[in-house]
Amino acid sequence: MRLLSIRMEHFRSFYGVNDLEFSASDSRPVTVIHGENGIGKTTILNAVFWCFYGKTTASFSNPRELINRLAISEGREWAAVDVRLLHEGMEYVARRGLSKASSEEKFTVHAVDSDGNSKSLQKPWAFINSVMPETMAPYFFFHGEGLTKRSSGGVGSSFRQAIRNILGFSFAETAAEDLKHIAKRDWGPRVKELSAGQAQLKKALAEKQAYQTRIDEASEKVTQLDEEISNLATAIDALGSELASSNHADASKLQQELRSKEALRDSKAQELRDLGKQRQLLVKRYGWAIFGTPLAEAGLDFIDEAQLKGRIPAPYDRSLVNDILDAASCICGRAVEPGTDEESAIKALLETANTASIQQRLQKARGVSDKIYGLAEEFLVEAGNLESGIAGCNSDLARVTDEINRIEQQITEISDTDIAEKRSRFRDLRNERDTKVGRRNSERDAIVRAREALRAAERIVLKEAKGDRQLQRAQTAEMLISALADRCETRLAQYEVDSIDRIRDRVNSILEQFSRKSYRVAISEEYDASLILADGSRVGESTGERLLLNLAFVSALIDLARERLRDPGDFLVHGTVGPFMIDAPFSELDRSYQSATAEFLPKHSEQLILLLSSSHWTEAIDEKIRPLVGKEYVLVSHSDKLKEASKPEDVIVIAGRTYEQSRYGEARPRTSVMEVR
Amino acid sequence: MTSNRSITKEFMEKIIDTPELIGSEEAAWALDEILTEIIAIEKRHTFQVEGSTVNARRAQLRKHLDTLIKDVV
Numbered sequence: 001m002r003l004l005s006i007r008m009e010h011f012r013s014f015y016g017v018n019d020l021e022f023s024a025s026d027s028r029p030v031t032v033i034h035g036e037n038g039i040g041k042t043t044i045l046n047a048v049f050w051c052f053y054g055k056t057t058a059s060f061s062n063p064r065e066l067i068n069r070l071a072i073s074e075g076r077e078w079a080a081v082d083v084r085l086l087h088e089g090m091e092y093v094a095r096r097g098l099s100k101a102s103s104e105e106k107f108t109v110h111a112v113d114s115d116g117n118s119k120s121l122q123k124p125w126a127f128i129n130s131v132m133p134e135t136m137a138p139y140f141f142f143h144g145e146g147l148t149k150r151s152s153g154g155v156g157s158s159f160r161q162a163i164r165n166i167l168g169f170s171f172a173e174t175a176a177e178d179l180k181h182i183a184k185r186d187w188g189p190r191v192k193e194l195s196a197g198q199a200q201l202k203k204a205l206a207e208k209q210a211y212q213t214r215i216d217e218a219s220e221k222v223t224q225l226d227e228e229i230s231n232l233a234t235a236i237d238a239l240g241s242e243l244a245s246s247n248h249a250d251a252s253k254l255q256q257e258l259r260s261k262e263a264l265r266d267s268k269a270q271e272l273r274d275l276g277k278q279r280q281l282l283v284k285r286y287g288w289a290i291f292g293t294p295l296a297e298a299g300l301d302f303i304d305e306a307q308l309k310g311r312i313p314a315p316y317d318r319s320l321v322n323d324i325l326d327a328a329s330c331i332c333g334r335a336v337e338p339g340t341d342e343e344s345a346i347k348a349l350l351e352t353a354n355t356a357s358i359q360q361r362l363q364k365a366r367g368v369s370d371k372i373y374g375l376a377e378e379f380l381v382e383a384g385n386l387e388s389g390i391a392g393c394n395s396d397l398a399r400v401t402d403e404i405n406r407i408e409q410q411i412t413e414i415s416d417t418d419i420a421e422k423r424s425r426f427r428d429l430r431n432e433r434d435t436k437v438g439r440r441n442s443e444r445d446a447i448v449r450a451r452e453a454l455r456a457a458e459r460i461v462l463k464e465a466k467g468d469r470q471l472q473r474a475q476t477a478e479m480l481i482s483a484l485a486d487r488c489e490t491r492l493a494q495y496e497v498d499s500i501d502r503i504r505d506r507v508n509s510i511l512e513q514f515s516r517k518s519y520r521v522a523i524s525e526e527y528d529a530s531l532i533l534a535d536g537s538r539v540g541e542s543t544g545e546r547l548l549l550n551l552a553f554v555s556a557l558i559d560l561a562r563e564r565l566r567d568p569g570d571f572l573v574h575g576t577v578g579p580f581m582i583d584a585p586f587s588e589l590d591r592s593y594q595s596a597t598a599e600f601l602p603k604h605s606e607q608l609i610l611l612l613s614s615s616h617w618t619e620a621i622d623e624k625i626r627p628l629v630g631k632e633y634v635l636v637s638h639s640d641k642l643k644e645a646s647k648p649e650d651v652i653v654i655a656g657r658t659y660e661q662s663r664y665g666e667a668r669p670r671t672s673v674m675e676v677r
Numbered sequence: 678m679t680s681n682r683s684i685t686k687e688f689m690e691k692i693i694d695t696p697e698l699i700g701s702e703e704a705a706w707a708l709d710e711i712l713t714e715i716i717a718i719e720k721r722h723t724f725q726v727e728g729s730t731v732n733a734r735r736a737q738l739r740k741h742l743d744t745l746i747k748d749v750v
Contacts, residue, residue: 129723171719175712178719178735186739455699477746483699484715487708569720570713 001131002607003579004084004091008047010071011079013040015670020044022579022609023630024086030602030628031609034617034652035635036661040671041611045583049141051081051096052128054105057138067100070668077101087131093118094128132578139166139554139561140578163527164492166557167499168564168572172488179485184212187478191461194471201464201471204457211454218443218450225440230526232433239426243419251411251419258407261400263530263538267522268397275390282382289375296369303365318353321346451486458482495572499560500525506556507549514548514596521549529553544589551585551597555604562606580605586616598624614652614661626655632676634659638666714741 002024008014022031035041046056056063067079077100084093091112098105109124121127132140164173188209195201243255324346328336336343411423458479465471500523507521507529519531519539529549531539539545564575585601586594598621602608610625634652643664650662654676688707691698698704718741722734 171716171723172712174734175715175719175738178731178738179715181735182739182742458699473746477742479699480711480746481742483704484708484711487705488712491709491712571709571716573720 001085001087001576001578003048003581003609004086006044006047006051006084007080007082008044009078009080010068010076011047011081012043012066012068013671014043014047014673015068015070015668018671018673020633020673021631022607024607025630028628028630029605029607030625031607031631031633032617032625032629033609033611033633033635034614034654034659034661034676035611035671036613036637036650039635039637039661041613041635042583043671045141045581045611047081048083048581049137051083051094052132053125053134053137054096054107055134057141066098068670070670072100085131092121092127094124132576133165133170133573137578139557141581160526163557164496166561167495168561168567168569168575169492169495171573172492172571176485176488176492179481179488183478183481183485187474187481188212190474191471191478194468194474195461195465198464201461204460204464208454208457208461211450211457214450215447215454218447221443222440222447225436225443226526229433229436229440232429232436233528236426236429236433239422239429243422243426246419246422248414248416248419251414251416254407254411254414258404258411260533260537260539261404261407263522263532264536265397265400265404267532267536268393268400272390272393272397275386275393279383279386279390282379282386286375286379286382289372290379292372293376296372299365300369303362314349314352314354316349316353318350318355321349321353491571496525500527502560503527503553503556506559507552510552510555510600511549514552514593514600515545516592519545521552544593547589548593548597551601555600559604577606579607579609581609581611583611584613584616585610586612586618586621591618591620594618595620595624602628617652617654622655634661634674634676636660636672636674637662638668638670638672639664640666640669711745 003022004024005019005021007020008018009016011018020033023029033041033044042057042060046060050056050066056066067077071077071079078097080095080097082093082095084091086092092109093112094107094109096105096107107124109121109127110118111121112118128134164170192205192209195205240255240259244252244259246252246255324330324336325343328338330336330342330346334342336346411419414420458475462472462475462479465475504521504523507523511519511521511531517539518534520534521529522532522536522538523529531545531549533539558578558580561575562577564572565577567574580601582601586597589597594616601610602625608628632654634654637650639662641664643662649660651658651660653659657676659674659676688698688704688710715738718738719734722729722737726733
């Protein structure tokens, strides 16, 4: 989807009708809108957002006052926004209008064909959501300054949720939630009711219920602890930054060193946990072969011995025995009369006689034993590698912990009351966080164990319910629905791990090209991104570096959304291509990073709309962006007051020409749009 | 619905005889088939049913699951 134009009528500071065309060409995909603070840049971004979704962004002030005040005073008590857009080769016009009298909004979308004929769409909001899902929109239309407010530590569950939305998780998440609700509310009580009076079944059901309650309680605790850990991480990070920027040179240096070592310790601890998980998987994959080896050996010994003694296979063939019985004559020439003891003795031989199938089974048994030996050997090699990795990691962890202790000791020896007090708070907060992390991990483990026990109890219930059709149906339904919810969550977890890897690769590639230093990015499972050095130690980021990292992070997300455009969308919401409309993206970047950002942003967007104040528009940005700019505007503030002599001229110079941004003594106070030509 | 109903039916019949199947790797693909149908319901309620409530969506899902289970048990 690309935006073609916007018309704002009596919308906030835009009195009357104000039109603005966006550049939608491939060669010049950038539109730049210059405007000083408070004039209406954020209003334009919100006009698009409101037109599409009937909402404004979180940081938009007075969101209920959308109609221009002057228009209201003149009796024109309405506001409207029209957005023309291009989607899959077809042009559409979305229009949202608001009347003060009714307080009702009217939203329409018309499809316009090449002859200019327009047709109203029956479900306009459904169309807009299919083009750009509302959950993803805040990442395509966003406020750059707000990005730096996301501190490097503790980003919170709402941020994680927003990222999961942009990754397309929303339907699958809702599905898992709905399925759990249906299993618990509809089928659970039905099973209980139907099983009344069956003692064994009742017991199994009670166990099942207890495990389910355990899972629910533990999940609730995990969510709560996640939030608390996230808040503590934010506080720890803030205090760490205070200490690192302290006036006391030694303390500041030591604290910076400490933060870096702590980040390294955290990354080693994570590595160790990952290796531990790999070890568990290894045992799960090969465990049966290891435990099966003695059995396989015993089985093969038995076969070998029995074969040696001629017992397996039997030294006579089934067809030979049948031939003797059919011919009623033994190979020695004696007659075998029916009903005689001799005939019974020969018939008994059929039970142990050798057949092609016995031969085949013997071969199969040997094959299975050989496979078990092979797998056991593979296990030993892989386990050996894993164990040496774990040993290496443990030794790194011990070394870095020693270094941390040494630095902490040195900080403790600094005689400064303020630093000592902050350090003490820092330690308390960290201990509290570690305790909570430990509790969260135990709750997570408890969930895994309870889930396994729940499945076992479900199997017992199902077994007991056999023969009772109604009960069996109810039980099957409950089991299936719970299994579907679990499967849904497992798949989402897998996608999430994969997505974090892909975001990391993309951000690293941007950093590699545009960062002055050799930084890499570390992304936690809460999507907390931080800059690290090659050895895994964390960098004390400047505000500019943080903004660069965040812009690279969002660019990577948008890249992923574009990449998933062709996904079938049967599990995750399929990706989307949209305009990247950013308010104040360069505000806190230094010159070199402004230039880098101005270079990479257009590369990661189909269409880029930049809303900038004059202080953000530098030569470095102009140089990078200018060749890609297709449309450029200046927002002009009209004041009905006379200019105070002390106020400087409010102008902006673009491509060598000067444009005024404020006009005084005008009939109506308002903001207008002036195109730069 | 995009998924193959006979696959899910076959799977449902199997789990009645072998409940151990639920949670196994073997069953994962069948669960995915059913999930595709469920996600389609979730999506339809978000994009096509104007003003759809959580209850309306769950009722639709409940009905779908009920039909699926009634078919085979």
